[in-house]
Amino acid sequence: MINSKFSYLLRNGKNPKFVYYGVNYLRLMIPKFFFRIRLKKELEKLNKSTDKDYIMQRVNYYNQLDRDSLSLSAAYDSWRDELIPLRRQPMCKQKVYFFDTFEYTRWFPQSLKWKLCPGDLVSVPNIPSIVKSRPLVAGNENSVIMKLDKVRHFIFIKDEKSFVEKKNMVVFRGKIGVPGTNGFKENRYRFLEKYWGHPMCNLGEIKGRHPNKQWIVEKMTLRQHLDYKFILSLEGNDVASNLKWVMSSNSLAVMPRPTCETWFMEGRLIPNYHYVEIKPDFSDLEERLNYYIAHPQEAEEIIRHAHEYVEQFKDPERERLVSLFVLKKYFEETNLVTF
Structure with missing residues (x-):
C-alpha cells in the first residue's frame, strides 16, 4: 500500500x-x-x-x-x-x-x-x-x-494517443462525500447512482465513507485517464478541477453546462464545440457517447477547438x-x- x-x-x-x-x-x-x-x-x-x-x-x-x-x-x-x-x-x-x-x-x-x-x-x-x-x-x-x-x-497535458485509439468508454475519478455532510457533491453522487456498473462507464470515488463501499476505488494517474475517449468533468464545490487538463488531451470532456467559472473562463465555453454537453440529469449520456463514437471526425473537431481554447493560457x-x-x-x- x-x-x-x-x-x-x-x-x-x-x-x-x-x-x-x-x-x-x-x-x-x-x-x-x-x-x-x-x-x-x-x-x-x-x-x-x-x-x-x-x-x-x-x-x-x-x-x-x-x-x-x-x-x-x-x-x-x-x-x-x-x-x-x-x-x-x-x-x-x-x-x-x-x-x-x-x-x-x-x-x-x-x-x-x-x-x-x-x-x-x-x-x-x-x-x-x-x-x-x-x-x-x-x-x-x-x-x-x-x-x-x-x-x-492549471495542469495541461501532452497526449500522444489519438481519439480513435482509445476505449469507447467514459471515465471518472473524484471525491463525492457523504450525504448530509459538508463537502457532499450531490451531482456526482447522482451520476454514480445512475451509471454505476454501466458497461460504457469506468467510475469510482477516490475517498469515501458513505454506505456505497463498492464505489470506492484506487486513484488513477492522469495518463491512465487518457486510455478513454471520454472523461467526465463534473463540478465539485465549484468548477470541475480536471477540465483544463482534459481539454488539453485527445479525449473529450463530457459535462453539463457549467454553473461556475474561474480564470479558465468556463462561462465562455461553447457546448459541443469545446466539450460534449449532457443534460443536468445525465439522462442522455449514452446517446451522446455513442454519437461521437460513430462520428470520430466531429469528436476530433471538438478536441481541436478545445486545444485552441487552452492555448491562450500558456x-x-x-x-x-x-x-x-x-x-x-x-x-x-x-x-x-x-x-
Missing part, C-alpha cells in the same frame, strides 16, 4: 506541490520594493503588446467593477471599511490563495486596500472581492477573478500582464486611485 501511494505521487501527472511551495516561500524573501519601482514599466508593456485588445478584453471579463456605480452606491462607505491594507493580509488557511495573490500584490503599494475571499465560492460576496470562482449569474460584479489555487487547477508573460491589470483595475475602482 505504501509503495502504491508513493508510486502514485511520482506518476500522477499533477503539479508537484513541494516545488510550488518552495518557489513561493523564496518569493516572500524578495523585498517588495524591487517590484513596486518596476510597476510602471511593467504596465507600459501593454502598449507595446500586439495582444493589447485581447489582454484588456480578458481583464474586463475577470474584473467587471465600475467606479461610477461603486461611488454612487449607498453602501460604498460602509463596505470600503471592510477592506484591509495589503500589508495586513494574513496567510490564509489554504496557503495557495495567499501565495497566488502575493505574486502580484507585491507590485503595488501595500497601503492599498482589498478583500480576498479564499476557497471554493459559489455565491457573490457583498463587497468587491478577489476570488477564485464565481457563479455564472447576473449581478456577479463583486466577484473579481484571479488565477488562484493554480497548482491544482503564455506566462501575457498571463502576468493580465493578472497585474486585473489588480490595477480593482485598486483603481475600489480605492479611487490612478496608476
Whole structure:
C-alpha cells in the first residue's frame, strides 16, 4: 500500500506541490520594493503588446467593477471599511490563495486596500472581492477573478494517443462525500447512482465513507485517464478541477453546462464545440457517447477547438500582464486611485 501511494505521487501527472511551495516561500524573501519601482514599466508593456485588445478584453471579463456605480452606491462607505491594507493580509488557511495573490500584490503599494475571499465560492460576496470562482449569474460584479489555487487547477497535458485509439468508454475519478455532510457533491453522487456498473462507464470515488463501499476505488494517474475517449468533468464545490487538463488531451470532456467559472473562463465555453454537453440529469449520456463514437471526425473537431481554447493560457508573460491589470483595475475602482 505504501509503495502504491508513493508510486502514485511520482506518476500522477499533477503539479508537484513541494516545488510550488518552495518557489513561493523564496518569493516572500524578495523585498517588495524591487517590484513596486518596476510597476510602471511593467504596465507600459501593454502598449507595446500586439495582444493589447485581447489582454484588456480578458481583464474586463475577470474584473467587471465600475467606479461610477461603486461611488454612487449607498453602501460604498460602509463596505470600503471592510477592506484591509495589503500589508495586513494574513496567510490564509489554504496557503495557495495567499501565495497566488502575493505574486502580484507585491507590485503595488501595500497601503492599498482589498478583500480576498479564499476557497471554493459559489455565491457573490457583498463587497468587491478577489476570488477564485464565481457563479455564472447576473449581478456577479463583486466577484473579481484571479488565477488562484493554480497548482491544482492549471495542469495541461501532452497526449500522444489519438481519439480513435482509445476505449469507447467514459471515465471518472473524484471525491463525492457523504450525504448530509459538508463537502457532499450531490451531482456526482447522482451520476454514480445512475451509471454505476454501466458497461460504457469506468467510475469510482477516490475517498469515501458513505454506505456505497463498492464505489470506492484506487486513484488513477492522469495518463491512465487518457486510455478513454471520454472523461467526465463534473463540478465539485465549484468548477470541475480536471477540465483544463482534459481539454488539453485527445479525449473529450463530457459535462453539463457549467454553473461556475474561474480564470479558465468556463462561462465562455461553447457546448459541443469545446466539450460534449449532457443534460443536468445525465439522462442522455449514452446517446451522446455513442454519437461521437460513430462520428470520430466531429469528436476530433471538438478536441481541436478545445486545444485552441487552452492555448491562450500558456503564455506566462501575457498571463502576468493580465493578472497585474486585473489588480490595477480593482485598486483603481475600489480605492479611487490612478496608476
